[in-house]
Amino acid sequence: MDFFKLSNAGNAKEYFGVNWALTTKCNYRCSYCHPDLYNGKIKTAEFEVISNFVDKVFEYCDKKGLKPFFEYAGGEVTYLKWFGDLLSLISPRGGLVSIISNASSSLDWWNKHVHNLHGVYLSFHVEGIKDIEHFIQVAEIIEKSPTTHLHVNVMMLPERFAECFAFAEKLRSRVECTIALQPLYYGFGGAGITGKYPYTTEQEEIMKSFRGRSYQKDIPEPRGSMMVSMDNGEVLKKSTFDLLIEEKTNFVGWDCNAGIENIVVTFQGDIYRAWCMQDGPIGTIFDAQLELPASPMLCRTKICQCGADICSTKVKRKVRGNIPQLVAV
Ligand code: SF4
Ligand code: SF4
Secondary structure, eight states: OOEEEEEEOTTGGGEEEEEEEOOOBOSOOOTTSOGGGTBOOSOOOOHHHHHHHHHHHHHHHHHHTOEEEEEEESSOGGGSTTHHHHHHHHGGGTOEEEEEEOSOSOHHHHHHHGGGOSEEEEEEOTTTOSOHHHHHHHHHHHHHOTTOEEEEEEEEOGGGHHHHHHHHHHHHHHOOSEEEEEEOEETTTTTOOOEEOOOOHHHHHHHHHOOOOOOOOOOOOOSSEEEEEETTSOEEEEEHHHHHHTTOOOOTTEEEOTTTSEEEEOTTSEEESSTTOTTOOOEETTSSSOOOOOSOEEOOBSOOOSHHHHTSOEEEOSSOOOOOOOBOO
């Protein structure tokens, strides 16, 4: 590590993040995805429970002078029949919602709900996609929404690398949005990442250097960009993707604000500080009260592997005392 502090850029201080794994149902069956993310075996809680928890988060945020920022992922959240109602509960109250989606819902769905979405992270999965033109048209709907960020992750399956790359270039020529060519990892969506898929040096270089098109929209930036305080006194702005690709995500022995600035919610409704799940659950969405930690935790997990986790403020301890055993990832 050549830096000692990671803090949020943008408007992060005004927001409290809730990264919520909402549904295990998906219309795709990507080979690199854990079946628990698409087989629907874990049932999503009833809408009443979900909306009650959203109310509790708003109450918690009101006390802290913050606004909630919900990030929903699955599965494919846009197929939940009440998902549009959920968006209507949050956006008019000043909360923000961002989603991860494979873009396969109808153009009508996107046209109807895009104004309630602060951010959309579309994922291009070459094995599941039926209609590339539909994907691009969804991206164009989101591009036109003045209050919605758009980012596209192209999942780079090594044996179909050229196809994925050609799609990314086509998308860039049609739509103004940021694009990342995402390397695949073994263990995605399961108990932990165990390694990267094999790529040639040339493919690695392409993934590192490819970018989409930057755009200007006057909307808040609650999470995602980080200020990196370097040992030499410089302060650099980087995305979580930059840190991941540069392999600068080992924070063992650092203080981490996960649980203070943000929480995560599992498919079962359990609440943790972060997806590393270090130190166990801190509540559930079924609890009568939402009580959250006030102090940072000492990181003992070797790789901070998820964008949502990397986004919490982290500070290297000057004196690293006793660091308990590493948590396996
Ligand atoms: S990677 Fe995403 S789109 Fe593919 S099966 Fe898993 S949840 Fe569905
Ligand atoms: S792995 Fe967990 S404890 Fe460590 S920095 Fe990331 S979120 Fe914080």
